[in-house]
Amino acid sequence: MHSTTTRRLTAVVTAAAILVGGLAAAAPARAATVVSTSVPSGTTLQPGDAMTSSNGQFRLVMQGDGNLVEYGVGNVVVWASNTAKYPGAVMDVGTDGVLVLRRGGQLIARWGAGGVVGRDFGVLPDGTLRMRDSAKKTLWTIRSFQDRVTAGNVIQPGTVLRSDAGTSRQFTMQADGNLVQYVDGAATWASNTSGHPGAWAAVQTDGNLVVYGPDRRALWSSRTSRAGAGQLMVQADANVVLYGASDTRVWSTRPVTGMLWPVASTKISGKYGDDRGAGHTPRYHQGTDANVPVGTPVYASGGGTVTQTVANDPSFGNYVVVQYGMTTVLTAHLSVIEVTKGQVVAKSTEIARSGNTGQSTGPHVHVETRVGGTLKDPMTILHFR
Template sequence: MRRTHIWTRTVTAVTAVAIALAGALVVAAPAQAATYTALLPAGSKLYPGDSVTSPNGQYRVVMQGDGNLVEYGIGNVVMWASNTANKPGAVAVARKDGYLVLTMNGVIFAKWGPNGYTSKGFSVEADGSMRTTDTAGAVRWQIASFQGRVPAGTVLTAGTTLRTDASTSCVLTMQADGNLVQYTNGRATWSTRTYRNPGAWTAVQADGNLVVYRADRKAIWSTKTYRAGGGQLLLQVDGNVVLYGKAGTRVWSAKPISTMQWPVVSRVISGRYGDDRGAGHVPRYHQGTDAAVPIGTPVYSSGPGTVTKTVANDPSYGNYVVVTYGVTTVLTAHLSKIEVTTGQTVGAEQEIAKSGNTGQSTGPHVHVETRVNGNLVDPLTVLQFR
């Protein structure tokens, strides 16, 4: 029989649901599920459907019925998963010796953290990070999961922190005093100047407006972009806070936005976006724009961004790199050499590759392909020649 921790745990009736995650189908949760606030005390267990939420209610870790332990962020964004979606009925245990473990029929099949100390338990923090602490409050193990983008229709409550990466060098915090503040290396670099309003929160509205509301629901600051339609708010790796509208266009930013650059120092175009390449080509219509440059020409990032994909020897694209800049991705293909790795943060003028003639290429060039919110667009409408 499960023990009930009255001060941390509530039991609610839930509707059985099926959620697709990493190619697996989540088994429906039981009719009764327990929710712990902030802390899963040492010695306690999460059964299928049980969860631990952060103190501000923005992040939650769920023991799913398929055996996957998953952290969800603002707008149900998946921030972390144990990738154990083949263990239906598994249980998570915050052990008193310090380990966080997953068990199946009493047998441990996954574990995290050091042991050998008296644990206070497993907690989910206001910034989304997960940790175990000892009885003195010292952190013994942590997963620095983070969220840097939030969709329209969500809110940032007091104490919520967004981050660009696992570090704390660039954060956006909805403070308890009502001020929405960006910090860079510990220094405040931008704010809404709405302090002295305890209990205030920030809404990323479906109409495209970003609004700070006082506790009595009175708006005290906004971007005045209510006609932009629901998009998303991003804390970008370039250190800018940017609001995007429904069409994926930037409608507001805390700092001026730099123009994204063409990846090579050349204006010679050998193939344009939308060109009909004739029957037999798949896809028939050209999805990008080609820059005709000699093999070995430096290929640069289009701005500060994150490398989200690197592929070698693709049958069509050859060697290629994808870099994400906010809601825009830039793919450069047919490369002779890739000089970055997936997950790497790149600067505005950083060399990421050398041009080549790999894959289905009829001559030396760089194929440039851009997507905004996942939709193909003409690169020459997004990128500016160097």
């Protein structure tokens, strides 16, 4: 399936090709050698070798631990082969259009169907990993995605942020200088800075989002310089939101509406922070309980993505966690889970039915909210339906 010819490319490193900051996963066995934005078929990447997109925003590293990892803006991991238990593995770009990881004669992973003449494999400026045939036609892609950029990083021309692996919700720093949000292919917001090719955007540590021209002159800003260092997020609710240092929204491409309580009821049987007495772990209640009968519909709180679905947990029984930007909502003690991990939901999506599972003293839904990973009182975040 693979050519026995192996090529190693000489290091070609430019200032734009290296991003500051440490790696977010196990580092290569030696310093990464940036070989190219694309490599021809027959090429082998050895441990420590890397490829980078032409705008320097995405790097694909063949790590010494055997993991093939793509890093995005700010060195966050956006994709990985999850093969870290094979130290010394290499990546082969096959002449048959197949990409493989191997260690000696052992096949570890492969991508592509084969049976064609492969031309090259590359990292695109939007983070997509692509294999092409001899006619320069795309054979297959790995569409990785990055949904957030933390303060102190820039968004270079050609970079595309996505809420998920699909293409329906995107935020793009275009080559013409325009920063544009697309929803289902239609532009829904723009900085109106086209006509300045080479412009780039900065998520600044002062809390400001700024589009700069090639001459470093500010062309547009969110005017939030007092918000402090936070992050920019492309959310599943079709909104792009800038969060400040306190994890609160300071700017967004569309008006922000409140998040909703998961059940159509205002009955509360246990409040956040209640002392449940000695012997309880944790002793103080970490959520708020909705006193509803078994089988009551449980809904998403807004537009978000399901990050966890767990059955038969000793404490929570059946539970679901949904991510809404910086906020996560956990609903527990469910009788039925009706969504899957990775599913995009809306406020009208029924995600479960209430129950009495796990360490529950009666039918109810336990609701926990976290903002930036910190527990918060659900009643200060969620609004009754």
